[in-house]
Amino acid sequence: MKIICQNIQDLPLIAKEILQLYPRHRVFALRGQMGAGKTTFMHAMAEVLGSKSEVSSPTFAIVNQYDLPENTCIYHFDCYRLKNIEDAYNIGLEEYLYSGNYCFIEWAEIVDALLPEDCININITTDNNNFRIFEF
Numbered sequence: 001m002k003i004i005c006q007n008i009q010d011l012p013l014i015a016k017e018i019l020q021l022y023p024r025h026r027v028f029a030l031r032g033q034m035g036a037g038k039t040t041f042m043h044a045m046a047e048v049l050g051s052k053s054e055v056s057s058p059t060f061a062i063v064n065q066y067d068l069p070e071n072t073c074i075y076h077f078d079c080y081r082l083k084n085i086e087d088a089y090n091i092g093l094e095e096y097l098y099s100g101n102y103c104f105i106e107w108a109e110i111v112d113a114l115l116p117e118d119c120i121n122i123n124i125t126t127d128n129n130n131f132r133i134f135e136f
Contacts, residue, residue: 005037005132006023011044014134018122019048021136025120027097030110037132040105041124042076045104049074062091069126072101079107088114 001021003014018028030038043055051074053066057063058078058111067073069082082088088111097103097116108115 001136003109003134008040008053011041012048015041015045015048015051018045018120018134018136020121026100026107026117027103027116028105028118029115029119029121030104030106031108031121032123033126036124038124041076041122041134042106046074046076049102063096068102074102074104075099075135077103078104079105079110082107082110083114085111 003017005011005014014102015059022028030041032038039055039057052064055066055076055086056062056064056102058076059080062078062081064076066076068074077093077096079088082091088094093111097114103113105115108119108121120136123133124133125133127133
């Protein structure tokens with residue numbers, strides 16, 4: 001599926017649509033160039049899921065946790081700084097992925113080998129009009 005996002009106000013609608021299409025999935029790989037809008041999209045996704053936490057890029061922490069209602073949470077990863085798959089093992093990535101909580105992974109190509117088969121890939125690109133294109 002392909003959705004063109006013309007402005008930031010469209011992001012919650014896109015997040016809702018993705019969650020409706022994949023209601024049982026919990027692991028999502030956010031793919032796109034630097035500046036494509038992966039972290040901005042995470043703001044909308046966290047809000048739609050009901051998080052009151054402030055969303056920020058986990059570039060230095062590698063993983064941020066945002067609390068959700070009913071004692072669940074979102075794990076938001078930024079794997080950009082991981083050098084190899086062993087770094088992913090060292091932070092316990094597999095435990096997060098199979099925790100049953102939502103996991104959203106920026107720069108997921110670095111940890112592709114660890115992602116579950118049912119991981120949903122969300123590709124974010126920009127076009128000549130600087131619109132964001134979401135493909136999943």
